Amino acid sequence: MSQALHPMLNIAIKAARAAGAIINRASLDLDLLRINTKGPNDFVSEVDQAAEQVIIETLLQAYPGHGILAEESGREHGARNSEYVWIIDPLDGTTNFIHGFPVYAVSIALAHRGVVQQAVVYDPTRNDLFYATKGRGAYLNDRRLRVSKRTRMQDALIGTGFPFRRGDNFKRYLKMFEEVMQQCAGLRRPGAAALDLCYVAAGYYDAFFETGLNPWDVAAGSLIITEAGGLIGNFTGESDYLFQREVVAGTPRIFGQLVQTLAPYSRVIKADETEGAQSAPADLPTPEQALADSLKAEPAAAAEPTPKKGPVRIRKGDASAPAAPTAAAAPAAPATPPGEDAPF
Template identity: 50%
Template sequence: MHPTVNIAVRAARAAGDVILRYHNQVDLLTIENKSINDFVSEVDKTAEKAIINEIKKAFPKHSILAEESGEILGDNNFQWIIDPLDGTTNYLHGFPQYAVSIALLENQIPTHAVIYDPFKEELFTASKGEGAYLNDERIRVTMSNGLEDTLIGTGFPFKHPQHLDCYLETFKAIHPHVSGIRRAGAAALDLAYLAAGRLDGFWEIGLNKWDMAAGALLVKEAGGFIGDFSGRDQYMETGNVVAGNADVFKVLLKKIHPHLSEDLQR
């Protein structure tokens, strides 16, 4: 494992300890509503502080973009992208699908990634050019051809209700051609599962950088493809993402694109 990944793993496990410490006491937590259907708890904040502390000890000059703390200025050639608890709503309801997501971008290119599910004790890691791993075992995307018999992941645009009708049209375009569609509520884990071959493809509207920075590198290092709704490498800017192996990626784009509103085509 790359030394930088070791630091990220240490940070993710520190956050995981915080998350597990409170997972049976969520009724006692202070919870805020940041915006429509977007919650933050003291666990999110405490877990994020644990991550930042570990990173700053090892790399005091690096910059950080974290979901709860925002941007911490530093050397912009090295930027950490952090989601301390992806799947907060799941966590607050006792639904065990959530994870810590940490990625390092070097000159805007993702080079190291960690996604850690503390409840299931699953650790996904990747470094650029060195493959993707689950608990030290190499993982690969599936070899599915087309959409027949595939299991596809997705996310509802619950923070962007203006896109709901458009999303439903894409859902209807994909649904008849696959064996199943799953919406589990944690995009970081969806992308990690895609990298591990548990899902064949994935699409979602309106994600943030911290939702997908680590997962995107995992998908690529597992042999998959990821892009925006035009197939370009602009998903971190647009927040709109499609992913899968080479064939599934192409077919999903073909099914989705005719149903997009003009603003989602950009």
């Protein structure tokens, strides 16, 4: 890595690689794994827990006054009232991992006063390190990342994630899936949202959408996408996606077109979730508690696209926002992330 990285990003990379080493060792003998279920089709292995432990130990050794929000342990570690909160998924794609399907990753993000500032997603099977510092661009290993230049839905390859928990509304998802599938060049579902978001940043996908995600699934990937010139939001294009359990990301033009398709499905999916659906750890703060101080998503740098059907919640004061991009409009100039030429 030739760039001089931010010290906090360096610590996150150290933690991610330590977790990746644990995951890679365990992958050599999956038959010995102890696996528990958090719910139907929702697994946690001793590897998730060991990887999370080494990440937290590494981060708190360097920054003992920081807060922690982690998938397996919630907020039981770290300082509760810190302006800095590390958001951790120690093994995104556990189901893939325990089956030997090599698509999974470690995801670590650092939010300061509610804005994600540092992000690392590490793919241990390929030794691929995606990372970003706010304002300094996004990288895969030593290569600068840019979202793709495609502007038409019919040319777009789009990633997604299928619902899999009891209580998910499968019929509604299939309608959404069918609608998107008929508009694009192809849909893919590898099964690790953190990597899916990085694939948008790298230009492998042109967009991605999924429901039922938690903050630790998307926090790191969200910064990597925006620093690569892409956009991310909820199904109506707004920036409050971390706790909304729905996310869409993509190139600026494809994002706008996909939001028009997905907006009618916004929030109704969340309302469909029942007690059988996966819940966050018991000590995870409510959105009101957490977002007020430390976990608000950074606003997207685009106007809210207007859906072709269904209601869309419009925030007060947004009346001056420019019109959404459409398939018929002229292609927008590629977005340039902040700090394109900033020295490291």
